[in-house]
Amino acid sequence: MTSITFSARTIKDAASASTQCAILPIFKGEKLSPAARQLDSASSGAISAALKLGDFSGKPGETLLLPGPGPVKRLLLIGCGEAKKFNREAAMDFCGKVYNSLNGSAARDALLYLADRAIKDGDTAWLLSYLARRLVSASYRYTETVSKPKPALKLGKLSVSVGGDIGTGAARKALEQGRCMGLGVNQACELANLPGNICTPTYLAQQARKLGRGNDKLSVSVLEEKKMRELGMGALLSVSAGSEQPAKLIVMNYSGGKSSQKPYVLVGKGITFDSGGISLKPGAKMDEMKFDMGGAASVFGTVRALTEMQLPLNVVAIVAAAENMPSGRATKPGDVVKSMSGKTIEVLNTDAEGRLVLCDALTYAERFKPKAVVDIATLTGACVVALGSHATGLYANQDELAEELLAAGTETHDRAWRMPLWDDYQKQIKSNFADLANVGGPGGGSITAACFLARFAEKFHWAHLDIAGSAWNSAPKGATGRPVSLLTRYLMDRAGV
DSSP states (O other): OOOOEEEEEOOSOGGGSOBSOEEEEEOTTSOOOHHHHHHHHHTTTHHHHHHHHTSOOOOTTOEEEEEOOTTBOEEEEEEOOOGGGOOHHHHHHHHHHHHHHHHTSOOSEEEEEOTTOOOTTSOHHHHHHHHHHHHHHHTOOOOTTOSSOOOOOOOOEEEEEOOTTOOHHHHHHHHHHHHHHHHHHHHHHHHHHSOTTTSOHHHHHHHHHHHHTTOTTEEEEEEOHHHHHHHTOHHHHHHHTTOSSOOEEEEEEEEOSOTTSOOEEEEEEEEEEEOOTTSOOOSTTGGGGGGGGHHHHHHHHHHHHHHHHTOSSEEEEEEEEEEEOOSTTSOOTTOEEEOTTSOEEEOSOTTOOHHHHHHHHHHHHGGGOOSEEEEEEOOOHHHHHHHTTTSEEEEESSHHHHHHHHHHHHHHTOOEEEOOOOGGGGGGGOOSSSSEESOOOSTTHHHHHHHHHHTTOTTSOEEEEEOTTTSEEETTEEEOOTTHHHHHHHHHHHTTO
């Protein structure tokens, strides 16, 4: 996997700065920046000539690669449109063009000139963080089971020349934050993309231990099925009952803050393959059910990001890992199981298994006396119908927590949309034979699933992220790494970073 390093500096003479590719943002109808003028002069007016000939105008998304002068091997011009319209959306498009252009180039290092380029609704620190995250995450390649993987990005180093509203120290910090976030996204993508015959609950436990190895702030423990039975986790164990793969409850405890500080708890649904159990899914796209551990993958990715950043706060990450398969031992529709909380659950549909592993994990989270708990799960197809792939469904039992998560999603463009969690929906999960049923009928399926989880989160501030639509794409097929960026930004905000 390509590893990109980032640096920031202030360059007075662009023509004398050695680089394989100098990247110049060009705004339509605007005068050339000082760096662009210096490079234009050193290249005998090549940039001015391109503008005069109409080969390049600076319109959004336009690119032009020219030979560079002296120690500058290439000049990459990227159009940014009108300066007054250069907002976050335009800046994100610019970052995409930087990656696409470098990905098609043989340049192994590049130098981006960003001085005095204001963003309408943001600042340079935000742009640098997003740029680093975009380059790192876009450079991810799946290689584990591919004989001839796609060529990796050749770029190994990106330097940024800054000025204006940001100094080199702040620029380096922003780039490093984005790099760490990108590594977390890639970690989540890798785990989610692995096939179910490799990425089993046992494999996830091994990866957690690997993540904790050599990190004195991260301790890892794994609860086996015997211990889960002793704790009364009948809901979680009902899901793994039909599988040859034993369930695991993985706990990663990151101690970056004071011992007196209450931890933030992340809980990830880790169904490493979901056949639906006895309520068997249709065959079409069933292969994509390896992505049903996307919530767990995002928890792993977030832990990777926060350990890379060494955030000064305490976080407990819990992954409820199991495989949902049909067999003679599998839980049947109509069975009643007892959760760790003591509540009994009528399993009306064994394909509504995510909430069964999560409810016991949420009860287990109580022992950590959390500041707040956020669970992440590819929970319902109903959320995909409601929000598509653009937004993650957000439910919360506390408004402040909901607003914090929404703000983190907006800041990182890993957005969520708040959904209702009204008591009116609770009647849909009533049961004649247990304390509650695991499904609530066809109406409001994502909402009733969240209402189910809410019954196990009454003792703390809690939010639920339904990422069934945002965790992976079907065409082209692959994990997105969401919502690692949202979660990491949320924790950065709580740490005051």
